Amino acid sequence: MSDTENKVAELLALARKGGNKGRNGGGAAARPSSGRVWPVVVLVGLGLAVWAFSSSFYTVQPEERAVVKRFGKVISINDPGLHFKLPFGVDAVQKVATERVLKQEFGFRTEDGDNERSSYSTQDFPEESLMLSGDLNIIDVEWVVQYRISDPMKYLYQQRDPDRTLRDMSESVMRRVVGNRLGSEVLTTARVAIATVAREEIQKAMADYDNGIHIVTVELQDVVPPAAVKPAFNEVNEARQERERMINEATKQANQEVPRARGEANRALSEAQGYATERVNQAKGETARFNAILTEYRSAPDVTRTRMYLETLNTVLPKVGSVLVVQEGQMGPLPLLNLRDNAAKKESAQ
C-alpha cells in the first residue's frame, strides 16, 4: 500500500517537475532563443523512458509467489520466473515466500552465528516462557512454531500483521494447554501430547482468521522448572537414584548370601547321607562278623569262650601298666599304691 503511494507520489513529483520545465520551456520558447529548451525536454523524455523500462518487469524467486496489484486491486498471483507489468507504479508487486518454512521462537532466540554451529542468545525471555501449570506451579517452557504461508492472498489481505497474530495465539494456546496439565506431566511425559495439541489449536485459530498460515510443527524445547526451584528438582532425582542404589545394594547382599546358604544346606544334607550310609554299613559289617563268630561259637561254646577270654588277656596283659593279684582275706592293695607318683606322672604328661 505504502509502496504504491510512494510510487504515485514519485510520479506526481516527477510530472510536476517535468511540467514546470515544460512551462518554463514554453515560456522560453516564446522568445526567439528556443534552441536551449529542446535538450531539456529530450532529457526528461529519456529519463521517463529509463524509468518505464526499469519498472516494467520483475523476477520472482523459486520459493516465492508474486501478488500483482493494479491501482491497489489484486489482479493476479504469479509463479516464479520473469514477469512484465505496467510501469510508473500502476502495477505494484508484493512478493511472499510461500515455500519457505518460517520459524518463531518463544523464550529464546537463535543468534545468527557466523560459524557453522548455531548459537542461542544468552538472553532469557521469561515473560514469554514462564507459565502456570494446572496445579498452579510455575514452569518454564520454550518452544518453536514452524509455519508456512500457504495462501499469499489471504496472508496479505485477511489480517494485518499475521505473524504477530501467530505469536500472540501461540502464547495463548501454549498457556492453555500447559495450564490443563499437571506440572510434573509437563516436565516429563506430556511433552509430545502438548506439542500435538498446541499445533492443532494454533492451526485452528489461524483457520478461524483465515489468514493463509499453515502450521508445520510445534516443538517444545527446554521445559524446566523455574531457576529457583531447579536444585530441589535435582534433589528429587538424586533421591530417586539413592533409592535405587539402596535397593540394589540390598539385593546384592541377598544374592551373595542366599545361594551360599543353599550350598551349605546341600553340603550338610550330603554329609548326613554319608553318615547314614556309613552307619548302616558299619552295622551290617559288625553284625556280619558277630553272626559269623556266633555260628562257630555255637558249635563249641565252652572251649571258645575260654579261648576268647584267655586270648584277650594275653593281648591285654602285656600292655597294662601293672597287674595286682589280690588274695581274699589279705590286706587290701590300696595303701600300697603309689598314688603321688601317679599324680606327678600325670602332671608332667600334661
Add this chain to the structure above:
Amino acid sequence: MNRLFAFTMAVIILLFVVMPSTYVIDQAEQGILVQFGEPVGDVITEPGLHWKLPYVQTVRRFDKRIMPWDGDVGQVPTLGREFILVDATARWRIADPLKFLRSVRDEAGARTRLDDIIDSVVRDIISGTDLEEIVRSADWAVDAKALSEEGVALGDVDLDKPKKGRARLEQEIRTAAAKQTPELGIELVDVRLKRINYIDSVRAQVENRMISERQSIAERFRSEGQGRSQEILGEMQRELRTIRSEAERQAAEVRGKADAEATKIYGESYGADPEFYAFLRTLESYQAMGANTTLMLGADSEFFRYLESTRKRSAPAQ
C-alpha cells in the same frame, strides 16, 4: 510551438483535473468520500481506481483487515485474592467505517477506546474468578496415575474440574466487550488471555512451596529406598533361616533313619544270643586297656586258677 503548447496543456489537465478526481483504494482498504467534512455516498470496499469530485471531496481510508490489539499488562486480583499479571490480546476489524469515522476518527482513537473497554471487562471477569478457573480448561482431567507416582499431597491446591475453564472465560470476555464495540463501528473478532503470571512476591512464595514439595518427594524416595532395602534384607534373613533349618531337619531325619536301621540290624543280629554278645563286646573293650591301667585280679580268678593247681575244675556256670 503548437506541439509544445499541447503537451504543456495535457500535463496541466492531468495535474489539476484528472489527478484530483481519481483515487486508489488498496486491496487491504476501504474508503469513505468526505465532502466539506461530511461523509457522502456508500463505503467503497472495492479496490482499484475510483472517481470523485476534484477538490471538493477527499478520501478517508480505513484498513478492512483484521487488526491486532494488545493490552497493557495489568495486575488483577482473582476471586481468591491472589494478584496476577494478566496480558490480554484481541483481534478487531472496522465493521462500519462511517460509525468508526464519526466516533473514533482513526485507529489511534479506536485503540484507546478498545483499551478502556477490554481492560475493564478483563478486570471484571478475572477478579470474579478463581485462579484455577483461569488456568485450567473445561476438559481438565487429572491423571490419577501421574499423581500417585508423585504420591504427594498437593496441599491447598485442589484439583477439581473448573466450572467454566479458560476458553469459556475468554468467550465471556469477548461477548461482554463486543457488546460495547458496535457503536464504534468496530467488530471484536476475538479476545484471548495471552499471559497469566504471578506477581513477583507471590511468585517467590509459589517457588518456595514448589521447593518444599520437591523436598518432601525427595524424602519419600529416600525413606522408600531404606524401607525397600530393609524389606529385601529381611526377606533374605527369612530365606536363609528357612534354608538352614530345612537342611538341618533333613540331615537329622537322614541320620535318624540310619541310626534306626543300624539299631534294627544290631538288634536282629545280637538278639540271637545276647549273652554271647555281652561277652564278646566286653572282651573287646578290655583291649582298650593300656599302660595307665592298673589291673587288679583276684587270686582265685579264672586266669590264675592254674597257678595254684592244675586240678580240673568244673567250668563256671554260664
